[in-house]
Structure formats: C-alpha cells, structure tokens
Amino acid sequence: MTAINAVVSLDHHGDVAVITVNSPPVNALSADVRDGLAGALKAIAESPAKAVVLACAGRTFIAGADISEFGKPPRGVPLHDVLDMIESAPVPVVAAIHGTALGGGLETALCCHYRVSDAKAKFGLPEVKLGLLPGAGGTQRLPRVVGAEKALHMVTTGTPIGAKAAHETGLVSRIIEGDLTEGAIAFAREVASQPLVRVRDDNSKLGGTAASLAPMFADYRAKNAKAFRGFEAPEANIKCIEAAVALPFDEGMKVERTEFMKLMQGLQATAQRYVFFAERQAAKIDGLAPDIKPLPIASVGIIGAGTMGGGIAMNFLSAGIPVTIVETKQEALDRGVAVIRRNYENSAKKGRFPMSEVEARMARLTPSLSLEDLAHADLIIEAVFENMDIKKDIFGKLDRIAKPGAVLATNTSYLNVDEIAASTSRPQAVLGMHFFSPANVMRLLEVVRGAKTDPQILATAMAVGKAIGKVSVVAGVCHGFIGNRMLAARQEQANKLILEGAKPSDVDRVLTDFGFPMGPFQMADLAGLDIGWSAETSKGETVRDRLCEAGLRGQKNGKGFYDYDEARNRTPSPVAEQIILDYAAEKGINRRDITDEEILERCLYPMVNEGAKILDEGMAQRASDIDIVWINGYGWPVYRGGPMFWAEHDAGRDTIAAALEKMGHEVSPKLKSGW
Numbered sequence: 001m002t003a004i005n006a007v008v009s010l011d012h013h014g015d016v017a018v019i020t021v022n023s024p025p026v027n028a029l030s031a032d033v034r035d036g037l038a039g040a041l042k043a044i045a046e047s048p049a050k051a052v053v054l055a056c057a058g059r060t061f062i063a064g065a066d067i068s069e070f071g072k073p074p075r076g077v078p079l080h081d082v083l084d085m086i087e088s089a090p091v092p093v094v095a096a097i098h099g100t101a102l103g104g105g106l107e108t109a110l111c112c113h114y115r116v117s118d119a120k121a122k123f124g125l126p127e128v129k130l131g132l133l134p135g136a137g138g139t140q141r142l143p144r145v146v147g148a149e150k151a152l153h154m155v156t157t158g159t160p161i162g163a164k165a166a167h168e169t170g171l172v173s174r175i176i177e178g179d180l181t182e183g184a185i186a187f188a189r190e191v192a193s194q195p196l197v198r199v200r201d202d203n204s205k206l207g208g209t210a211a212s213l214a215p216m217f218a219d220y221r222a223k224n225a226k227a228f229r230g231f232e233a234p235e236a237n238i239k240c241i242e243a244a245v246a247l248p249f250d251e252g253m254k255v256e257r258t259e260f261m262k263l264m265q266g267l268q269a270t271a272q273r274y275v276f277f278a279e280r281q282a283a284k285i286d287g288l289a290p291d292i293k294p295l296p297i298a299s300v301g302i303i304g305a306g307t308m309g310g311g312i313a314m315n316f317l318s319a320g321i322p323v324t325i326v327e328t329k330q331e332a333l334d335r336g337v338a339v340i341r342r343n344y345e346n347s348a349k350k351g352r353f354p355m356s357e358v359e360a361r362m363a364r365l366t367p368s369l370s371l372e373d374l375a376h377a378d379l380i381i382e383a384v385f386e387n388m389d390i391k392k393d394i395f396g397k398l399d400r401i402a403k404p405g406a407v408l409a410t411n412t413s414y415l416n417v418d419e420i421a422a423s424t425s426r427p428q429a430v431l432g433m434h435f436f437s438p439a440n441v442m443r444l445l446e447v448v449r450g451a452k453t454d455p456q457i458l459a460t461a462m463a464v465g466k467a468i469g470k471v472s473v474v475a476g477v478c479h480g481f482i483g484n485r486m487l488a489a490r491q492e493q494a495n496k497l498i499l500e501g502a503k504p505s506d507v508d509r510v511l512t513d514f515g516f517p518m519g520p521f522q523m524a525d526l527a528g529l530d531i532g533w534s535a536e537t538s539k540g541e542t543v544r545d546r547l548c549e550a551g552l553r554g555q556k557n558g559k560g561f562y563d564y565d566e567a568r569n570r571t572p573s574p575v576a577e578q579i580i581l582d583y584a585a586e587k588g589i590n591r592r593d594i595t596d597e598e599i600l601e602r603c604l605y606p607m608v609n610e611g612a613k614i615l616d617e618g619m620a621q622r623a624s625d626i627d628i629v630w631i632n633g634y635g636w637p638v639y640r641g642g643p644m645f646w647a648e649h650d651a652g653r654d655t656i657a658a659a660l661e662k663m664g665h666e667v668s669p670k671l672k673s674g675w
Contacts, residue, residue: 004040008021010043019037021054051188067276094187102122107138115173116183117167127233128233132269149220206244239259267650268639272639275627275628282624283462297463300378301323303325312381312411312435314361318440322364374401378406398424399423417430417448442632445473447475449474476617485619486643500591507519509596511603527554529547535548552573561576623645626643627642657672
C-alpha cells in the first residue's frame with residue numbers, strides 16, 4: 001500500500017487499483033482529500049491497472065463537501081479538476097459506497113463509471129436545503145443515470161434514497177453482500193473489459209426529449225408550488241435538470257454554473273447556511289464544564305395524557321424509551337392512549353413503518369392513574385393545564401415520589417419555572433422542557449434553565465432532546481421564554497392593527513407573503529379562540545371576548561376571524577369584522593387605511609426588539625438561538641434566516657431602531673449596538 005498523503009492511499013489487488021480515502025469523521029472533500037485523489041489518479045494512469053475501485057475507510061463514503069472550508073480562500077486541487085480526472089480515467093472507476101454519499105460525495109460517485117454499495121447506503125443531493133444546487137455536475141449527471149423525473153425529485157427536495165431505490169433507478173449497479181471492497185474489486189474485474197462509457201456521454205436514460213418532458217416539468221412545478229413558495233433554490237434546480245434534458249452536457253454545465261453562482265451570491269443561501277450552523281451551535285451550552293456528562297435516561301414519566309402529553313410520549317416511545325403516562329380519570333387516560341395508537345396506525349398505513357412497529361411502540365407505554373407509578377422514572381415531564389397552582393401542587397407531590405437524581409421537568413409555555421421549582425426541596429433537579437404542538441411533529445424544544453438548575457440536569461435535558469430528534473435551545477426564565485415572549489410582541493401589534501383599520505385577512509396576507517405558513521388570526525382560529533376563555537367570567541373586555549360571546553370559536557366550529565366550509569376553506573367573516581368595527585367605535589379609535597409596509601413593520605420590528613431585550617437580559621445564549629426557535633417553532637421562513645438574522649442582514653438594525661422610536665417603543669440597547 002502506498003500513502004499518497006495523510007488521508008489517501010493506493011493499493012493494488014492484482015490488476016485492480018484501490019484508492020482508499022481515510023479522513024475522519026466523514027471523509028469530507030477537504031483540500032487534502034482532493035489532493036490525495038488527484039495524486040492517486042495520476043499514479044494509476046502510469047500503472048498497468050485495468051480497473052479502479054474508489055473506497056472509503058471508516059463509517060461512510062465521501063459524505064459531502066468540507067463545511068469547515070465554507071467562506072474561506074480556496075486551496076488544493078479544485079474539485080472540478082479531480083472529478084474530470086475520475087471521469088476521464090483510461091480504465092473503469094468503480095465507487096464502493098457505504099454510509100452516505102451526499103452532495104459532493106454523490107457527485108464524485110457520479111463521475112465514476114460504475115457504482116456499487118452495501119445494503120444500508122444512502123444517496124442524496126441535499127444542497128437545496130442550504131439554498132444551493134449541486135455545483136459539481138450533479139444536476140447534469142444524475143438525470144443521465146436515474147432519469148430526469150427522479151433526479152428532479154432528488155435535487156429539489158434534498159431527500160436521500162436508500163440502496164434498494166438506488167439500485168432500482170440504476171444509480172448503483174449492484175448491492176454487495178459481504179465485504180464491500182472485495183465485492184467492488186470483483187465487480188471491477190467483471191467490467192474491466194467492457195467499453196468505457198462516461199455518464200456525461202450517455203443520454204439514453206434521461207427519459208425523453210425537452211419537448212416530450214415539458215409537461216412533466218410543468219406538472220412538477222404546479223404540484224410543488226406551495227412547498228417551494230418563496231424559495232429560490234428549487235426553481236434553479238429545476239432549470240438545471242431542464243438544461244440536462246435540452247442541452248449538450250457542456251452547455252448544461254454552463255447553466256448549472258450560472259444558476260449556482262446566482263444562488264451562492266444571494267441572501268437566501270447565506271441565510272440557509274447560517275441556519276445550518278446555528279442549529280449545531282444551539283446544542284452548545286455556554287459555561288458548561290467539559291467534564292459534565294448527561295445522566296442516563298432509561299424511563300420517562302409523563303403527567304397528562306391530553307394532546308400535549310400524548311405527543312410528548314410519542315417522541316420517547318418512537319425512540320425506544322419506555323413511558324408511564326398518568327391521568328386523573330380513566331376516561332381521559334383511555335382517550336389519550338387511543339389517540340397515540342391512532343396516530344401510530346395512521347403512520348403505518350402511510351407506509352412509514354410496518355404495523356408490527358405500532359405494537360412495539362405501544363408495548364413501551366404504561367397507562368396509569370397514580371403518580372406513585374412514577375417513583376422509578378429517570379425523567380418526569382409535567383404536561384397539564386397552564387395553571388401555576390396546579391403545577392406547584394403536582395411538583396410538591398413529585399418531590400415526595402420521584403427517586404433521588406430524577407429530572408423533574410415542566411412543559412409550561414409561559415409560567416415561572418423558578419416558582420414551580422420552589423415548590424420542591426430539590427430545585428436543582430427542576431427545569432422547563434417546553435415542547436411545541438403537535439409535540440410528536442414539531443422539531444423545537446425550549447430547555448428552560450432555572451436559577452438553581454444543576455448543570456448536569458441541564459445537560460441531560462439537552463441530550464434527551466437530541467435523542468428524540470428535537471432541535472433544543474437553552475432559554476432563561478422569563479414570561480414566555482424566547483418564542484412566546486416574542487410572539488406576544490407581534491400579537492399585540494396585530495390586535496392594534498385590526499382596530500386601527502387593517503382587516504385580519506390583511507395582516508395574515510402580509511405575513512404569509514413574507515413567508516410564514518399562516519398569519520396570527522389564521523393561527524388563532526386554528527388553536528381555538530376560546531382557549532383560556534370562560535363564558536362565566538367573560539366581560540367583553542377584548543375583541544376575543546366578544547367573538548367568543550358571539551359563538552365564534554375558530555376552526556373547531558367553523559366560525560372565527562374567518563368562516564370555514566366543510567373542507568376548511570376560509571373566507572373573511574363579516575360577523576367578526578363587524579364586531580371589530582363596533583369595538584373600535586366604542587373605544588373611540590379613528591380607523592384609517594393601513595399599508596402592507598406598515599403592517600409588516602409593526603408586526604416584525606417589535607419582535608426583533610423583544611429578541612434584543614432577551615439577549616440584553618441573558619435569557620438566550622446567542623442571537624442565532626433565537627432564530628432557531630422561530631424557524632423551528634413558529635414558521636419563520638428558513639430562507640430569511642430568522643428574525644435576528646433578518647434584522648442584521650436584510651431590514652437593517654438601524655432602520656428598525658429608528659422606526660421603533662418613531663412608534664414610541666423603548667428600543668433595546670443591543671438592537672442599536674449589535675449582538
């Protein structure tokens with residue numbers, strides 16, 4: 001074996017040369033890897049080898065680009081040159097793929113003349129998730145291997161496919177049983193004498209001509225218009241696949257390069273790359289000693305089997321962790337367990353997992369009517385009604401029941417975690433774990449650090465979030481924590497706007513045009529206008545009170561800020577609009593025309609200001625954490641990077657500060673100075 005450099009070696013197995021990349025942890029296409037590949041290919045050109053196998057040591061094939069090189073001056077052999085050397089090799093090159101071949105890794109494999117893999121390998125071009133497209137020929141070679149239609153789906157969604165699907169589409173020629181490298185060497189010997197065909201030269205698998213495939217492209221755009229709304233990268237990817245069908249390879253490569261550079265220089269790609277790194281940064285806890293290790297969590301107790309409690313339970317059951325769920329009444333317990341089962345059965349019917357997995361997950365669930373059954377749980381999460389007295393009573397009981405060392409968490413959305421912790425004799429074991437509804441779907445978890453929360457307890461909660469697939473963000477104790485505190489600032493302005501002259505549908509339209517999946521009044525209707533409202537105590541003091549008094553409860557009864565038909569299609573409610581007009585007149589508010597620009601500024605600028613105050617007070621560790629909360633919990637469009645990124649790079653902090661002062665708001669010092 002010859003070491004080409006520190007991360008690439010070359011070996012000969014008779015007449016087959018084997019290039020091995022060994023650059024932990026994921027064999028990314030770093031400058032050293034590129035240089036090593038170039039050196040190995042030069043050496044092979046001067047050898048008697050009749051075929052080449054490109055393999056990787058460790059847990060994966062080339063997993064993609066080296067993200068540590070993003071934004072830095074280029075060094076080493078350019079990737080395009082390396083790929084040209086592979087594709088132009090005088091003998092067949094076989095990629096032996098295990099683990100993942102993603103992004104630049106798959107583009108490297110596509111330059112090989114053949115691809116084989118083990119049964120567990122995954123393949124994908126996820127660049128669209130970073131606001132980009134595959135920039136090393138992926139959009140031109142992939143459709144020539146799997147067909148334009150399949151390539152279109154892969155590049156616009158970024159979703160990887162498994163080895164079986166890759167074999168069915170022709171992306172891999174063979175799935176190897178047993179030793180992958182040995183199998184790849186044997187395959188290489190089989191194909192060594194066959195005519196050498198480069199992917200770039202073979203148009204036979206595209207699936208048709210530009211004319212015959214035009215309806216397919218049009219249909220794909222139409223079907224995905226809602227999912228792609230606002231994003232630039234999916235359309236750029238589609239244009240490149242169209243170019244692969246319509247143009248010679250080199251001309252298609254020019255289109256790919258042009259579209260790639262447009263995206264690379266745009267704000268959306270910058271925002272989406274920022275989010276990629278911000279999500280990883282959020283997992284880091286400032287000030288945590290490196291020797292602190294999370295506690296093992298082998299069993300979980302959940303108090304409350306309602307929508308939230310059941311959803312939280314599903315996260316753990318799906319991750320293989322046993323759950324005991326407690327309710328006060330058998331009827332509520334049975335209903336909650338039935339909903340969990342129904343959710344799993346629906347997923348199984350959609351093919352996400354076999355029906356046997358439903359039973360496996362349900363077998364991990366123990367329903368109970370007694371808090372005493374939580375005595376041995378490693379983690380207990382309270383998910384009951386948002387009432388401080390009830391929560392304090394529960395934690396007082398848990399203090400007597402839970403074993404020493406158990407983590408005690410509240411799922412409160414707003415309430416003071418320190419006050420809840422004070423109802424126990426072990427406040428160091430208490431913290432907030434704020435899940436978002438539906439808890440089995442939403443990725444965000446706000447982990448609320450109390451004044452006395454032990455660092456190990458905090459580290460444990462963050463590790464638990466990762467184990468159940470959540471994006472966890474540390475927050476401090478304040479009303480509403482990070483997300484809901486900022487949401488309240490937006491809602492306050494939205495409520496004022498509809499009294500001053502804007503219609504609820506105007507406010508919703510402006511925010512959905514900005515990129516939110518729904519506006520504040522659509523969201524209110526979806527949640528239910530009567531949440532926390534009581535007919536016995538209502539005094540008609542707010543618009544919401546009066547809507548509820550008039551029988552408008554939201555989507556649940558088809559009447560709210562909007563009227564809903566049986567398919568839940570909405571139209572603005574004239575009844576709601578009249579209630580708003582009457583309320584404004586009663587309060588002496590002179591209504592006026594309000595522009596879309598004012599709506600956007602008044603809804604978003606105070607949010608940013610509240611985010612800056614959260615940073616001022618140390619309630620969030622970093623501005624990027626706030627952005628992660630809003631992207632994963634509240635539907636902020638990822639291509640705008642989050643409210644703090646948007647303020648810094650798009651709207652402008654100075655512009656926002658000046659507008660807020662004009663509105664009469666107290667402006668956070670950090671908004672002016674930067675974060």
